Amino acid sequence: MKKITNKVLWIFAVGQFGWSLLSGIISTWLVHMYTGLHTPGDTNGIFGDFITQSPLLFSLTLFGIITAVGRVFDAVTDPLVASWSDRANFKGGRRIPFLRAFSIPFALVTVAIFVLPQTASIAANNAIIFVLLMLFYLFMTLYCTPYNALIAELGDTQKNRINVSTYISFTYIAGFSLATFIPSLAGMLEGFAGSQENSIRIAIGIMCLLATIAMMIPAIFIKERDYIDSKPVKTHAFSSLVQTYKNKQFRRFVYADVIYFFAVTLFQTGLADFETRLMLIPSTNTFLLTVLMTVVSLALYPVINRLAPVLGKKRLIVVGFFAYSAVFFLTAICGTGMIWGVIVAVTAGIPMAILGILPQACVADVSELNTLETGEDRSGMFFAARTFAMKMGQAISMVIYTSITAAAVAIVTSHTDSAGNVDLQAIWSQIQMPYRTTAIVATVACLLGAVLFLLYNETDILAKIRSLKGEEK
Numbered sequence: 310m311k312k313i314t315n316k317v318l319w320i321f322a323v324g325q326f327g328w329s330l331l332s333g334i335i336s337t338w339l340v341h342m343y344t345g346l347h348t349p350g351d352t353n354g355i356f357g358d359f360i361t362q363s364p365l366l367f368s369l370t371l372f373g374i375i376t377a378v379g380r381v382f383d384a385v386t387d388p389l390v391a392s393w394s395d396r397a398n399f400k401g402g403r404r405i406p407f408l409r410a411f412s413i414p415f416a417l418v419t420v421a422i423f424v425l426p427q428t429a430s431i432a433a434n435n436a437i438i439f440v441l442l443m444l445f446y447l448f449m450t451l452y453c454t455p456y457n458a459l460i461a462e463l464g465d466t467q468k469n470r471i472n473v474s475t476y477i478s479f480t481y482i483a484g485f486s487l488a489t490f491i492p493s494l495a496g497m498l499e500g501f502a503g504s505q506e507n508s509i510r511i512a513i514g515i516m517c518l519l520a521t522i523a524m525m526i527p528a529i530f531i532k533e534r535d536y537i538d539s540k541p542v543k544t545h546a547f548s549s550l551v552q553t554y555k556n557k558q559f560r561r562f563v564y565a566d567v568i569y570f571f572a573v574t575l576f577q578t579g580l581a582d583f584e585t586r587l588m589l590i591p592s593t594n595t596f597l598l599t600v601l602m603t604v605v606s607l608a609l610y611p612v613i614n615r616l617a618p619v620l621g622k623k624r625l626i627v628v629g630f631f632a633y634s635a636v637f638f639l640t641a642i643c644g645t646g647m648i649w650g651v652i653v654a655v656t657a658g659i660p661m662a663i664l665g666i667l668p669q670a671c672v673a674d675v676s677e678l679n680t681l682e683t684g685e686d687r688s689g690m691f692f693a694a695r696t697f698a699m700k701m702g703q704a705i706s707m708v709i710y711t712s713i714t715a716a717a718v719a720i721v722t723s724h725t726d727s728a729g730n731v732d733l734q735a736i737w738s739q740i741q742m743p744y745r746t747t748a749i750v751a752t753v754a755c756l757l758g759a760v761l762f763l764l765y766n767e768t769d770i771l772a773k774i775r776s777l778k779g780e781e782k
Contacts, residue, residue: 310535310536310537310538311535311536313463313465313469313536315472315476317463317531317536318463318469318472318473318476319476320526320527320530320531321459321463321473321476321477321527321531322473322476322477322479322480323480323523323526323527324408324456324480324523324524324526324527324528325456325477325480325481325484326480326481326483326484326520326523327412327416327484327519327520327521327522327523327524327525327526328415328449328452328453328456328484328520328524329480329481329482329483329484329485330484330485330487330488330516330517330519330520330523331415331416331419331449331484331517331520332449332484332485333484333485333486333487333488333489333577334419334488334491334513334516334517335419335422335445336485336574336577336578336703337485337488337489337491337577337578337580337581338352338423338488338491338513338581339372339422340372340578340707340710340711341353341354341578341581341582342354342355342356342357342423342509343356343357343359343360343372343438344357344362344370344372344711344714344715344718345357345582345714345717345718346717346718346721346740350505351585351591351592352492352495352505352509352581352592353581353582353585353586353592355505355506355509356423356426356427356506359426359427359428359431359434360426360431360434360435360438361431361435362715362718363715363718364712364715369708369711369712370711370712370715371435371438372707372711373707373708373711373712375438375439375442376442376703376704376707376708377704377708378439378443379442379443379446379700379704382443382446382447383446383450383697383700383701386446386447386450387450387454387693387694387696387697387700388546388547388549388550388690388693388694388697389546390407390450390451390454390455390689390693391454391458391546391549391550391689391690391692391693391694392544392545392546392549392550392689392690393546394407394454394455394458394689395458395541395542395544395549395686395687395688395689395690396541396542396543397541398541401532401533401534402532402533402534402537402539403455403458403533403539403541403689404455404456404458404459404462404533404539404689405455405527405528405531405532405533407451407452407454407455407456408452408455408456408524408525408527408528409525409528409529410451411448411451411452412452412521412524412525412528413521414444414448415445415448415449415451415452415521415524416517416518416520416521416524417517418441418444418445418448419445419513419517419520420510420513420514420517421441422438422441422442422445423509423510423513424510425437425438425441426438426441446700450693450696452524453696454689454692454693454696455689456527457669457689457692457693457695457696458688458689458691458692458693459533459537459688460473460474460477460669460672460673460688460692461672461673461676461677461688461691461692462537462539462686462688463536463537464670464673467618467771470670470673470674471614471617471618471666471670472614473669474666474667474669474670474673475610475613475614475666477669478610478662478665478666478669479607479610481665482603482606482607482661482665483603484520484523485577485599486596486599486600486602486603487516487519488516489580489581489595489596489599490596490599491509491512491513491516492509492512492592492593492595492596493593493596494512494515494516495508495509495511495512496508496593498511498512539686540686542685542686542687543685544685544687549687549690550690550694552687553687553690553691553694554694556675556679558675558765558766558769558770559672559675559691559694561761561762561764561765561766562668562671562672562675562695562762562765563694563695563698564761564764565630565758565759565761565762565764565765566668566695566698566699566702567698567699567701567702568702568754568755568757568758568761569630569633569664569668569702569755569758570698570699570700570701570702570703570706571702571703571705571706571751571754572633572637572702572706572751572752572754572755572758573633573664573751574702574703574706574707574710575637575706575709575710575747575748575750575751575754576633576636576637576640576657576748576751578706578707578710579710579714579744579747579748580595581595582714582744583640583643583653583744583748584598584650586717586740586741586744587640587643587645587649587741587744587745588643588644588645588646588647588649588650589645589646590646590647590650594647594650598650598651598653598654599654601651601654601655601658602654602655602657602658602661603658604658605654605655605657605658605659605661605662606657606658606659606661606662606665607662608658609658609659609662609663610662610666612662613625613662613663613666613667614666617666617667617670621767621768622667622670622671622767623671623762623765623767625663625667626663626664626667626668626671626762627759627762627763628663629659629660629663629664629667630660630664630755630756630758630759630762631755631756631759632656632659632660632663633657633660633664633751633755634752634755634756634759635656636653636656636657636660637748637749637751637752637755638748638749638752639652639653639656640653640745640748640751641745641748641749641752642745668695671765671767672691672692672695673688674767674770674771674774675691675770676688676691676692677774678770678773678774678777679691681773681774681777681778682773682777709747709750710747713743713746713747713750714743714744714747715743716742716743717740717743717744720736720739720740721733721736721740724736
């Protein structure tokens with residue numbers, strides 16, 4: 310086997326840039342552009358007329374129902390794809406062939422979500438966006454589950470594990486940050502596109518093309534069998550999933566991880582709304598704040614990389630949970646003006662650095678210990694189980710966010726007269742309240758996540774790995 314170098318790890322990390330860019334487009338702009346109150350020149354609710362806005366079932370909106378169904382869909386596809394990847398014996402390896410096959414479909418369906426559900430029929434649009442989002446979740450699973458399994462396999466040492474986690478965190482933030490540039494890019498294209506709506510579609514298409522190229526780079530340039538002596542496992546999907554969740558330390562990790570993704574998705578989904586509705590910052594300036602948040606986070610990467618082996622990943626992750634709680638609380642009480650955006654962006658950079666790097670390394674630790682103890686490398690299933698936890702947290706978050714913020718539209722409707730006029734200035738504080746409520750919910754959730762993660766025993770896991778590998782501390 311060839312030695313796994315930092316160059317190989319960086320090539321691998323470029324793929325994360327691609328899929329995080331696609332994920333960032335959906336998590337940042339889907340709800341923002343398809344729901345809410347549209348005003349001329351703004352992007353909030355710009356495609357809102359094409360789909361049903363009012364709750365369809367109890368307090369569940371269209372997107373709340375879609376994400377809830379999507380998670381049931383993921384509950385089936387995640388372990389199946391993980392098992393397929395773990396059991397695969399392709400010429401190009403167990404993981405890389407998936408990356409080659411599904412990069413382009415993943416990007417194409419992302420573009421389609423903002424292009425196709427815009428017919429003259431709202432019912433048809435509802436159905437189209439439902440199908441497209443199911444396909445988005447499927448292609449994300451088909452790309453990301455094998456990709457994430459490579460984190461453990463390329464992270465063959467503690468040093469490589471922390472390095473690869475750092476690199477993919479860097480490219481994840483870069484991809485997510487670039488996704489927030491879409492309104493600014495659309496503004497540059499508006500003269501060419503003819504309308505704000507078309508310029509947004511073109512901007513998203515450009516981003517998805519860039520994402521495709523990035524996702525294909527590790528698929529083309531990493532020869533998996535040169536670096537990984539992988540053997541197909543014999544355990545079937547259901548048995549492998551059951552064995553994964555029987556792992557006590559992994560369960561403890563997942564409890565906190567679901568809470569983390571729930572809270573951070575509330576923040577990511579609502580970020581554009583928090584900035585434009587609470588802080589009254591133009592949507593074209595949201596990219597500047599994201600850049601600031603990214604710069605602060607990246608500046609801390611070397612610090613986190615050095616502190617993790619000294620202080621331990623667990624302690625830093627708990628600090629990250631508390632730091633995110635502070636960010637969400639600041640958002641809940643924020644006033645208006647760019648200064649509030651700067652405060653939140655700078656503060657958010659701290660937990661972004663910590664929780665962007667270290668959780669993946671924790672899953673890789675648990676996966677390596679399981680491989681040493683059982684003789685079967687089921688990295689795909691461990692990361693699929695983690696991905697499912699991520700999607701569960703995101704799903705619950707989307708349901709709650711869309712359900713709570715639907716109240717903002719209801720408030721406007723109740724204050725609109727028969728001629729269609731409404732004094733937004735008079736009711737603006739009422740409109741803001743649902744958004745502040747979601748930030749409070751995220752604050753409480755992150756505090757709970759910190760408490761749950763205290764149950765995870767990193768010291769015991771690392772001691773067992775060293776013992777089984779015959780290494781000194």
